[in-house]
Amino acid sequence: MAKIKLTKNELKVQKDALKMYRRYLPTLTLKKQQLQAEIRTIEAKAETVKKEKAALERGFNSWIAVFSERDAFPDGIITVSNIRKGYGNIAGVEIPTFEGADFARGDYDLYETPLWVDIAASHMEKAMLLDLEAEVLFEQVRLLEAELLATSQRVNLFEKVKIPETQENIRKISIYLADQQVSAVVRSKISKRKIAARDSASSSEEV
Numbered sequence: 001m002a003k004i005k006l007t008k009n010e011l012k013v014q015k016d017a018l019k020m021y022r023r024y025l026p027t028l029t030l031k032k033q034q035l036q037a038e039i040r041t042i043e044a045k046a047e048t049v050k051k052e053k054a055a056l057e058r059g060f061n062s063w064i065a066v067f068s069e070r071d072a073f074p075d076g077i078i079t080v081s082n083i084r085k086g087y088g089n090i091a092g093v094e095i096p097t098f099e100g101a102d103f104a105r106g107d108y109d110l111y112e113t114p115l116w117v118d119i120a121a122s123h124m125e126k127a128m129l130l131d132l133e134a135e136v137l138f139e140q141v142r143l144l145e146a147e148l149l150a151t152s153q154r155v156n157l158f159e160k161v162k163i164p165e166t167q168e169n170i171r172k173i174s175i176y177l178a179d180q181q182v183s184a185v186v187r188s189k190i191s192k193r194k195i196a197a198r199d200s201a202s203s204s205e206e207v
Helices: 008-067 115-206
Strands: 078-090 093-105
Touching (some): 093 115
Antiparallel strands (some): 078 093
16 A cells, blocks of 8 residues: 555545545446346357257258268358448447348359259358357457456456545544644643743742
């Protein structure tokens, strides 16, 4: 703890600091709660996406044998041509939002290629779309968790360090100033008694 000056000015500085900490602490606590709630919401959404992807993969099971026919399945049939992202703001944190994606199909002969290739390609697009959405959700959680950590550290700093420290400083300065005031009163009384005694002695000598 840094050494403080035991003065009235320092007492005012400490009281102002305590007032500021107490004013900002509820805001930081609210932000912490909001971030925690948003992270839980996004994680629940990510879990839903994960389940959708799993259900889609189960649907692929019927195509496994077909996918093994490498000669029949064109290479590079599906590519992501564009990922559409936006940006949102949660508790002062800018996060990416997933708005969709565009896919490009490779060139292949529609007459000579089996029909299942088109169906499988559509399934692949859906799976890739879910993967891309999951990536954005994970990034949202990462950014919000970083902000949550910083906010939690500030809350702990205020609650466990700054406020108790400032209260202790105010207590020390107040006690010191009170003691000084008592000492001043005592010195004043002693001084008055000495003056009175001297005046009394002077009066006796004159008589």
